[in-house]
Amino acid sequence: MFVPREGIRYLVASSAGRGFLVKAEELSAEKRTGKQVLNLRPGEEAVLCAPAEGDHVAIIGSTHKLLVFPLDQVPELARGAGVMLQKYAGDGTLSDLRVFRLAEGLSWRQGERTRTETDLRQWQGERAQVGRNPPHGFPKSGKFG
Numbered sequence: 001m002f003v004p005r006e007g008i009r010y011l012v013a014s015s016a017g018r019g020f021l022v023k024a025e026e027l028s029a030e031k032r033t034g035k036q037v038l039n040l041r042p043g044e045e046a047v048l049c050a051p052a053e054g055d056h057v058a059i060i061g062s063t064h065k066l067l068v069f070p071l072d073q074v075p076e077l078a079r080g081a082g083v084m085l086q087k088y089a090g091d092g093t094l095s096d097l098r099v100f101r102l103a104e105g106l107s108w109r110q111g112e113r114t115r116t117e118t119d120l121r122q123w124q125g126e127r128a129q130v131g132r133n134p135p136h137g138f139p140k141s142g143k144f145g
Contacts, residue, residue: 002049004024004025004027004028005024005051006024006025007024008023008024008051008052008053009021009022009023009024009051009052009076010022010023010024010027010049010050010051010052011048011049011050011051011052011057011071011074011097011099012037012038012046012048012049012082013046013047013048013049013059013082013085013094013097014038014040014044014045014046014047014081014082014094015044015045015046015047015093015094016041016044016088016093016094017059017061017084017085017086017087017088017092017093017094018081018082018083018084018085019038019048019074019082019083019085019097020074020075020076020077020080020082020083021052021071021074021075021076021077022037022076022077022078022079023076023078026078026079027049036079037078037079038079038080038081038082039079039080039081040081041081047093047094047097048094048096048097050097050098050099051099052071052074052099053099054071054099054100054101054102055070055071055072055101055102056068056069056070056071056099056100056101056102057069057070057071057074057085057097057098057099057100057127058097058098058100058106058120058123058144059085059086059094059096059097059098059131060095060096060097060131060134060138060142060144061086061088061092061093061094061095061131061142062088062092062093062094062095062142063088063089063090063092063130064133064134064142065086065088065130065131065132065133065134066123066131066132066133066134066135066138067086067123067125067129067130067131067132068102068106068120068123068124068125069124069125069126069127069129071099073126073127074127083127083128084127084128085097085127085128086127086128086129086130086131087128087129087130088130089130095141095142095143096142096143096144098144102120104116105117105118105120106120106144107144108138108139108143108144108145109139109144109145110137110139114145115137117135
């Protein structure tokens with residue numbers, strides 16, 4: 001649970017790998033019952049709501065495939081089911097997602113250290129692709145940390 005910061009956009013995503021950008025103003029509700037922003041299909045769960053501060057998205061699924069694509073390929077909606085961010089083979093689901101600046105590289109926790117990968121060309125692609133195996137040393141949990 002968090003308090004949305006005014007003027008910030010958030011990337012919301014479901015376990016099926018669908019998501020979209022939403023303004024912070026659209027996340028809050030004045031009613032006790034709250035507000036539904038992400039429409040889910042049967043068997044899906046809401047997985048992430050991350051601040052979209054950056055220019056690229058890194059997404060990894062339970063199938064251990066990493067995909068990096070530009071944030072401008074993700075539409076901004078007030079509510080809905082979203083668009084496919086990454087495709088998964090079989091019964092794969094979204095494990096983790098991070099919005100970052102490509103110039104700064106992609107970072108993740110590796111034990112007590114933080115590793116930063118700056119050359120991401122082999123994982124870059126278009127939204128809704130499958131992706132490729134992550135770099136050597138990426139956590140087996142499939143989480144950026």
